[in-house]
Amino acid sequence: MLERMQIVICGGESCQNYKSLELKDAIENMIEEKKLSDDIIVHATGCFGLCEKGPIIAIYPDEVFYEHVKLKDIQEIIESHVINQIVVERLKIQDPITQKRLKGFRQFDIFRKQKRITLRNCGVISPLKIEEYIAHDGYFGLSKALFDMTPIEVVEEIKTSGLRGRGGGGFPTGLKWEFAQKQKSDVKYVICNADEGDPGAFMDRAVLEGDPHSILEAMAICGYAIGAKQGYIYVRAEYPVAIERLNHAIKQAYEFGLLGKNILNSSFDFDIELRLGSGAFVCGEETALIASIEGNRGMPRLKPPFPAVSGLWGKPTNVNNVETFANVPVIMVKGASWFNKIGTKDSPGTKVFALGGKIKNTGLIEVPMGTTLREVVYDIGGGIPNRKKLKAIQTGGPSGGCITADSIDTPIDFDTLKKLGSMMGSGGMIIMDEDNCMVDAARFYLDFTVDESCGKCTPCREGTKRMLDILNRICEGGGTMEDLDKLEALAHMVQETSLCGLGQTAPNPVISTLKHFKDEYLAHVVDKTCPAGVCRELTNFYITDQCVGCTKCAVNCPVGAITGWPNTIHKLDLNLCIRCGACKQACPVGAIVTKKPIEEVLNHG
Amino acid sequence: MMNYQKLVQIKKETKDKMKQGTRIQVGMGTCGIAAGAREVFEFLNDEIKRNNLKDIHLTEVGCMGECAFEPLVEIIGPDGDSMIYCRMTVDRAQEVVDAHLINGIKLEKYSLYRLKK
Numbered sequence: 001m002l003e004r005m006q007i008v009i010c011g012g013e014s015c016q017n018y019k020s021l022e023l024k025d026a027i028e029n030m031i032e033e034k035k036l037s038d039d040i041i042v043h044a045t046g047c048f049g050l051c052e053k054g055p056i057i058a059i060y061p062d063e064v065f066y067e068h069v070k071l072k073d074i075q076e077i078i079e080s081h082v083i084n085q086i087v088v089e090r091l092k093i094q095d096p097i098t099q100k101r102l103k104g105f106r107q108f109d110i111f112r113k114q115k116r117i118t119l120r121n122c123g124v125i126s127p128l129k130i131e132e133y134i135a136h137d138g139y140f141g142l143s144k145a146l147f148d149m150t151p152i153e154v155v156e157e158i159k160t161s162g163l164r165g166r167g168g169g170g171f172p173t174g175l176k177w178e179f180a181q182k183q184k185s186d187v188k189y190v191i192c193n194a195d196e197g198d199p200g201a202f203m204d205r206a207v208l209e210g211d212p213h214s215i216l217e218a219m220a221i222c223g224y225a226i227g228a229k230q231g232y233i234y235v236r237a238e239y240p241v242a243i244e245r246l247n248h249a250i251k252q253a254y255e256f257g258l259l260g261k262n263i264l265n266s267s268f269d270f271d272i273e274l275r276l277g278s279g280a281f282v283c284g285e286e287t288a289l290i291a292s293i294e295g296n297r298g299m300p301r302l303k304p305p306f307p308a309v310s311g312l313w314g315k316p317t318n319v320n321n322v323e324t325f326a327n328v329p330v331i332m333v334k335g336a337s338w339f340n341k342i343g344t345k346d347s348p349g350t351k352v353f354a355l356g357g358k359i360k361n362t363g364l365i366e367v368p369m370g371t372t373l374r375e376v377v378y379d380i381g382g383g384i385p386n387r388k389k390l391k392a393i394q395t396g397g398p399s400g401g402c403i404t405a406d407s408i409d410t411p412i413d414f415d416t417l418k419k420l421g422s423m424m425g426s427g428g429m430i431i432m433d434e435d436n437c438m439v440d441a442a443r444f445y446l447d448f449t450v451d452e453s454c455g456k457c458t459p460c461r462e463g464t465k466r467m468l469d470i471l472n473r474i475c476e477g478g479g480t481m482e483d484l485d486k487l488e489a490l491a492h493m494v495q496e497t498s499l500c501g502l503g504q505t506a507p508n509p510v511i512s513t514l515k516h517f518k519d520e521y522l523a524h525v526v527d528k529t530c531p532a533g534v535c536r537e538l539t540n541f542y543i544t545d546q547c548v549g550c551t552k553c554a555v556n557c558p559v560g561a562i563t564g565w566p567n568t569i570h571k572l573d574l575n576l577c578i579r580c581g582a583c584k585q586a587c588p589v590g591a592i593v594t595k596k597p598i599e600e601v602l603n604h605g
Numbered sequence: 606m607m608n609y610q611k612l613v614q615i616k617k618e619t620k621d622k623m624k625q626g627t628r629i630q631v632g633m634g635t636c637g638i639a640a641g642a643r644e645v646f647e648f649l650n651d652e653i654k655r656n657n658l659k660d661i662h663l664t665e666v667g668c669m670g671e672c673a674f675e676p677l678v679e680i681i682g683p684d685g686d687s688m689i690y691c692r693m694t695v696d697r698a699q700e701v702v703d704a705h706l707i708n709g710i711k712l713e714k715y716s717l718y719r720l721k722k
Contacts, residue, residue, distance in 0.1 A: 209635060
């Protein structure tokens with residue numbers, strides 16, 4: 001039989017913490033009591049995405065949502081709403097957003113915290129069809145710029161919008177354009193920096209692959225604004241799909257008269273060509289990128305002169321990142337005042353993050369600036385798997401730092417992250433839980449920068465290498481207190497004396513972990529132990545009396561170092577153990593702990 | 606020659622065209638392709654031809670952001686109702702074709718929304 005009414009209770013992780021399942025039992029009991037069970041069905045559902053209002057109860061078909069429902073409210077809801085059809089206004093959710101019927105994936109509540117500007121067309125239009133881009137307001141920004149605005153007005157519009165460079169530094173885009181515009185030169189260039197090298201960041205790739213025309217349009221707008229006729233997209237050769245789609249898009253744009261001579265019959269000419277980079281991280285630095293396009297070895301040079309004054313082949317050049325460019329057409333169509341209302345006052349707009357690491361929903365997300373880390377990690381990311389505790393959030397890749405779990409309620413924008421000792425970077429966000437060793441994490445990122453240092457300046461080439469040596473020593477158990485001081489001094493030296501952004505930011509992971517996780521460094525150096533059980537030389541596994549004898553550890557041990565009968569406490573042979581940690585991960589009761597070698601010897605004689 | 610009027614015209618025509626019939630979008634960024642989206646795309650293309658299904662537009666799109674659940678296939682009906690199937694394989698796509706495209710029954714078991722709960 002068809003029920004007259006449905007009561008839906010949020011059974012999401014967050015609402016369950018607020019005892020939503022107890023509410024469900026209470027409602028079921030009361031319905032039973034009032035003999036309504038034929039009429040009404042009660043069920044728990046997934047997270048509504050309104051976790052801060054939890055626990056949530058929804059009543060259909062009325063589509064009424066109640067927030068912060070407590071056990072004592074149940075009776076009132078049932079008697080008033082369910083029996084007498086009078087909505088309990090007191091508990092009704094404040095924001096009536098869910099009143100309308102949900103149509104389509106993007107209107108589901110869990111996606112409401114996201115706002116897609118950069119990724120507006122990704123996953124929506126075909127990247128191979130220029131018509132579909134046009135159908136989504138594509139090239140209307142360009143036509144507005146060409147016919148309704150002067151170049152000065154275009155720059156003014158971008159300045160008013162408050163758009164800041166999304167490649168990492170957060171320099172105001174409008175100002176950059178203005179510098180290039182003011183230079184007197186018959187030849188100027190526009191470069192799109194698509195040399196995305198941060199490990200774990202792939203938002204630029206997503207834009208290039210999903211919405212290549214938005215970049216072409218933005219570059220043409222920039223060209224018009226600063227007076228350039230030629231654009232280059234510097235893209236990594238490791239992105240074959242992006243290159244294929246960009247080439248296709250450029251060809252189509254020429255066919256449609258949206259690139260080339262006399263665009264839209266406006267007597268403005270603009271050409272775009274691709275330049276492929278071979279994947280050197282340093283080529284993301286604009287002067288190194290320019291050197292690479294010129295055919296030289298990709299090495300940065302001293303600034304000033306800035307590229308806006310003397311860039312590609314000595315001509316005024318404007319370099320912007322993919323994500324920055326992707327915002328430009330929308331700003332032109334919808335206006336600067338629309339854009340600068342999104343996000344925070346000093347960092348308007350949205351930011352795309354590549355969520356990775358110990359988080360349930362890995363992937364690309366786009367949120368307005370000012371969204372808190374908690375919303376990103378728990379509401380959008382779905383939280384940490386396996387009920388582990390959040391330890392740190394790494395932002396900005398090898399140039400950024402770690403943010404501790406205490407700062408999780410910080411709103412994200414360029415300046416707040418900098419204050420926390422990290423940086424926005426290109427938007428990689430790695431979530432770390434209690435099983436991550438922070439010393440090892442710092443070593444990982446430093447290892448990357450040592451490989452990618454171009455070698456031009458000594459602090460970066462030698463300094464990062466020496467820092468890595470010290471970190472390796474610490475992770476292997478040979479570290480001393482003196483090493484820690486040396487490490488810190490070196491880090492500040494490299495930061496202050498390196499030539500380009502790569503060297504200046506390379507010590508950030510070390511500095512921020514030294515600041516926030518000093519105790520872990522001390523554990524490695526003084527106690528010769530790795531609390532997270534990551535650094536092999538400093539880790540011995542040990543089975544405590546909490547062992548329930550489930551045999552899972554023995555089954556998962558690759559070298560057969562664990563023995564024991566079912567339902568008895570298992571034993572671990574340290575002579576066979578290779579310290580891979582598989583047993584610790586497999587243990588359902590947390591009976592396997594890591595101890596420092598000496599303690600182990602004392603315990604087991 | 607391209608001009609503003611023509612741009613407006615293309616926008617209108619394409620918008621109408623995109624709303625007609627059923628639109629199938631396969632997420633084909635590098636992440637999707639690596640997870641096997643191209644095979645699924647080819648398979649769907651063959652199946653649509655083989656079953657002579659009318660008013661279905663199959664298209665590749667960029668990354669939808671849910672990279673952990675690739676390959677993703679989104680089916681948008683004529684009424685704008687969208688359904689996203691995740692972790693598609695050729696075998697699962699066969700089930701989706703039979704149920705959703707031929708018989709009009711949504712296959713909840715592969716729904717992205719259900720899985721993300």
